[in-house]
Amino acid sequence: MKILVTGGAGFIGSALIRYLINETGHDVVNLDKLTYAGCLLNISSVADSPRYAFENADICDANAVAAVFDKHRPDAVMHLAAESHVDRSIDGPRTAVETNIMGTFVMLEAAREYWNALAMAAKAAFRFHHVSTDEVFGSLGTEGAFTEQSLYQPSSPYSASKAGADHLVRAWHETYGLPVMLTNCSNNYGPFQFPEKLIPGLITKALAGEPLPIYSKGENIRDWLYVDDHARALVMALEKGQVSESYNFGGAAEMTNIDVARAVCALLDELAPASDHRSHADLIEFVEDRPGHDLRYAIDWSKAERELGWRPEASFETGLRKTVTWYLENKSWCDAVREQGGSGGRLGLGADSKPG
Numbered sequence: 478m479k480i481l482v483t484g485g486a487g488f489i490g491s492a493l494i495r496y497l498i499n500e501t502g503h504d505v506v507n508l509d510k511l512t513y514a515g516c517l518l519n520i521s522s523v524a525d526s527p528r529y530a531f532e533n534a535d536i537c538d539a540n541a542v543a544a545v546f547d548k549h550r551p552d553a554v555m556h557l558a559a560e561s562h563v564d565r566s567i568d569g570p571r572t573a574v575e576t577n578i579m580g581t582f583v584m585l586e587a588a589r590e591y592w593n594a595l596a597m598a599a600k601a602a603f604r605f606h607h608v609s610t611d612e613v614f615g616s617l618g619t620e621g622a623f624t625e626q627s628l629y630q631p632s633s634p635y636s637a638s639k640a641g642a643d644h645l646v647r648a649w650h651e652t653y654g655l656p657v658m659l660t661n662c663s664n665n666y667g668p669f670q671f672p673e674k675l676i677p678g679l680i681t682k683a684l685a686g687e688p689l690p691i692y693s694k695g696e697n698i699r700d701w702l703y704v705d706d707h708a709r710a711l712v713m714a715l716e717k718g719q720v721s722e723s724y725n726f727g728g729a730a731e732m733t734n735i736d737v738a739r740a741v742c743a744l745l746d747e748l749a750p751a752s753d754h755r756s757h758a759d760l761i762e763f764v765e766d767r768p769g770h771d772l773r774y775a776i777d778w779s780k781a782e783r784e785l786g787w788r789p790e791a792s793f794e795t796g797l798r799k800t801v802t803w804y805l806e807n808k809s810w811c812d813a814v815r816e817q818g819g820s821g822g823r824l825g826l827g828a829d830s831k832p833g
């Protein structure tokens with residue numbers, strides 16, 4: 478199968494493409510705009526494969542996207558390209574709305590035009606797989622977990638824009654018959670994640686001896702999914718999932734943010750014994766909360782287990798150890814992506830956000 482992956486130079490997209498090239502026989506076309514979050518270094522290990530092609534394009538550019546469909550004639554789309562950072566979406570919601578909603582609209586329309594012209598068998602086999610987040614469901618209390626039936630109650634511009642995209646994808650199936658599928662997953666972590674996100678941010682800041690900001694009292698709970706488990710899940714969904722269905726993926730690893738920070742610091746104390754900044758936990762600082770900060774996310778992934786045969790393999794302990802080790806061994810990657818992506822300072826208070 479030839480798969481058009483959008484956002485394949487980002488964190489999850491690059492893990493997906495490495496998995497597709499190394500572990501499956503599928504061909505891959507990677508469509509990516511290379512925003513601050515995209516980096517070709519993330520896929521350099523597979524970029525020479527004859528089964529891989531790269532197209533530098535914007536998902537909001539209808540002509541460019543149509544040209545990629547015409548040139549490569551994919552059998553499926555896996556749509557990951559997005560503005561993915563909640564804090565950035567608070568400071569500048571327009572980019573999140575344009576990329577995540579309008580970009581998904583452009584992808585759907587290009588896919589629909591291409592799909593309409595396919596022969597019957599190819600038309601029946603085609604899939605548009607939209608990759609989304611558990612954040613569309615809003616916040617949980619102390620009990621329960623999100624299922625595929627949970628209500629959509631997004632809190633941030635990011636999660637609202639992803640929710641909007643999910644609704645468009647479903648509507649393109651109901652209205653036009655486009656064979657779509659959706660997956661919603663919890664917070665990912667692992668190698669090649671841009672250092673503005675919680676876990677790589679903690680690692681890179683701690684190694685630099687910088688304060689480790691934890692919002693409020695660090696009591697917010699996330700369910701952590703190792704990125705390679707997610708990449709495997711996405712491929713299983715594409716290969717075995719049913720049209721118009723959605724599947725939730727989680728890591729079975731609920732942790733408060735403060736416990737995540739302490740676990741990262743303990744691993745750094747152990748794995749970087751020569752660091753000048755031990756004990757790294759002394760760098761933890763509590764800071765003003767993010768506005769609209771959801772208290773708890775937890776995922777019920779029993780449908781994925783039942784229908785796709787998927788379950789997460791990495792525990793939080795093994796996944797975090799692999800992640801911290803990778804960041805310690807890849808400081809030049811961190812320097813390279815940090816240079817393209819801004820200051821590393823506090824984002825997401827919304828204080829300087831100008832409406833519009």
Ligand SMILES: NC(=O)c1ccc[n+]([C@@H]2O[C@H](COP(=O)([O-])OP(=O)(O)OC[C@H]3O[C@@H](n4cnc5c(N)ncnc54)[C@H](O)[C@@H]3O)[C@@H](O)[C@H]2O)c1
Binds near residue numbers: 510609663665666
């Ligand atoms: N990271 C997580 O924990 C998580 C959890 C659940 C769902 N998701 C979803 O998974 C997907 C991938 O997330 P990620 O963490 O890898 O994101 P990321 O920010 O690391 O990567 C996003 C990629 O999309 C590309 N991109 C952005 N705007 C584009 C545009 N207009 N045209 C083409 N390419 C564009 C960027 O260059 C980058 O390569 C997103 O849709 C996100 O909503 C992420």
